[in-house]
Amino acid sequence: MTTQTTTQTTVDPAQVEELMGRLLNDLAATAGLQMTHIGIKTGLWKAMAGGGWLTPAEVATRSGVAQPYAREWLKHQTASGYVDHDPQSERFALPPAAAAVLADDVQSGIVGGFASMLSAMATDNAMVEEAFRSGGGVGWHQRSAQHWQGMDLATRAEVVPALASQWIPALDGVADKLRAGASVADIGCGYGAALIGIGQAYPSSRCIGFDYHDASIAQARKAAATAGVADHVMFEVADAVAYPGARYDLVLFVDTFHDLGDPLAALRHTRQALADDGTVLLVEFAAADRLEDNLNPMGRLLYASSALVCTANALSQGATDPLGTAPGPARLTELAREAGFTRISRVDVEAPFNLLLELRP
Numbered sequence: 001m002t003t004q005t006t007t008q009t010t011v012d013p014a015q016v017e018e019l020m021g022r023l024l025n026d027l028a029a030t031a032g033l034q035m036t037h038i039g040i041k042t043g044l045w046k047a048m049a050g051g052g053w054l055t056p057a058e059v060a061t062r063s064g065v066a067q068p069y070a071r072e073w074l075k076h077q078t079a080s081g082y083v084d085h086d087p088q089s090e091r092f093a094l095p096p097a098a099a100a101v102l103a104d105d106v107q108s109g110i111v112g113g114f115a116s117m118l119s120a121m122a123t124d125n126a127m128v129e130e131a132f133r134s135g136g137g138v139g140w141h142q143r144s145a146q147h148w149q150g151m152d153l154a155t156r157a158e159v160v161p162a163l164a165s166q167w168i169p170a171l172d173g174v175a176d177k178l179r180a181g182a183s184v185a186d187i188g189c190g191y192g193a194a195l196i197g198i199g200q201a202y203p204s205s206r207c208i209g210f211d212y213h214d215a216s217i218a219q220a221r222k223a224a225a226t227a228g229v230a231d232h233v234m235f236e237v238a239d240a241v242a243y244p245g246a247r248y249d250l251v252l253f254v255d256t257f258h259d260l261g262d263p264l265a266a267l268r269h270t271r272q273a274l275a276d277d278g279t280v281l282l283v284e285f286a287a288a289d290r291l292e293d294n295l296n297p298m299g300r301l302l303y304a305s306s307a308l309v310c311t312a313n314a315l316s317q318g319a320t321d322p323l324g325t326a327p328g329p330a331r332l333t334e335l336a337r338e339a340g341f342t343r344i345s346r347v348d349v350e351a352p353f354n355l356l357l358e359l360r361p
């Protein structure tokens with residue numbers, strides 16, 4: 001609906017019907033995401049991949065899911081258009097393109113991560129609803145653990161495979177430094193997956209992750225130990241505006257910068273904590289500068305995440321003008337300049353969900 005239609009005084013029944021249709025579509029999509037997610041978690045997609053035409057009983061046997069659930073799940077996925085159905089044989093098949101996404105660990109990890117976060121948002125909505133009224137905030141630490149876990153899953157699937165192997169090599173001279181042994185900080189590191197990936201790829205570098213949330217830091221330490229990198233990948237509780245250390249060669253903000261109560265102060269602090277020839281990598285979500293250019297599914301997802309999670313976190317930390325989850329490159333560049341960075345450029349890499357900025361003093 002455009003702003004023009006709001007000036008109309010009469011209501012067009014066809015427009016009302018069309019709107020109701022879209023709302024029904026939203027309800028169906030919300031239910032569908034739960035079904036897709038349960039398919040990932042129970043292995044239904046993997047059980048179907050490459051299996052050709054299968055009966056519900058065969059899908060049940062291959063996946064270990066009870067037959068009545070498998071049957072209704074297959075009907076649902078047929079109605080959603082992800083599964084093909086042959087009415088003659090009463091068999092179902094997963095098309096190769098759907099298998100490439102839904103039975104693939106990386107692609108389904110992104111969907112699963114976001115699905116977990118969206119489920120957690122539904123649980124946490126009472127707190128957020130209250131904040132909508134009061135203008136107060138809801139901190140990351142107040143969220144359900146399912147939200148933190150979903151973020152970790154999404155980061156493992158979406159960021160980790162690209163960060164060390166593609167994104168860092170695209171930064172000016174950074175990969176060489178990390179190979180030789182550099183000092184890396186990850187601000188708002190959450191469960192630490194991004195930094196652990198760097199520690200694995202560049203074992204001579206000393207990596208330290210900071211997050212204000214103690215439960216996330218405890219989890220990140222465990223993950224580093226499990227990955228066998230705890231000797232050079234460490235984690236500490238600290239706020240983005242006051243983390244310790246100096247002369248870092250690389251400072252990362254992975255899907256965190258827009259969450260901060262005072263992002264400008266965090267960048268100013270980072271400017272001070274950086275080596276003279278150091279680099280900051282801002283990994284933000286792919287969004288355009290203007291609302292008009294974000295009127296698409298990604299924009300819908302980002303603005304919802306913004307109001308329900310990221311802006312709420314920033315407000316909990318006293319933000320007066322929160323960035324929102326989709327600030328766009330112009331606003332980010334403006335903040336970086338204000339914080340004292342002079343060389344600011346978009347990192348030219350394949351990152352459909354992300355916008356990457358390289359900042360140099």
Ligand SMILES: C[S@@+](CC[C@H](N)C(=O)[O-])C[C@H]1O[C@@H](n2cnc3c(N)ncnc32)[C@H](O)[C@@H]1O
Pocket residue numbers: 140141151152155159187188189190191192193194210211212213216238239240241253254255256259260261313317
């Ligand atoms: C969206 S999560 C991203 C986590 C992680 N970077 C990742 O990609 O998985 C945002 C993280 O920022 C942290 N955070 C929020 N405000 C912070 C602050 N002021 N200082 C440090 N960390 C903060 C949260 O605790 C959370 O772990």
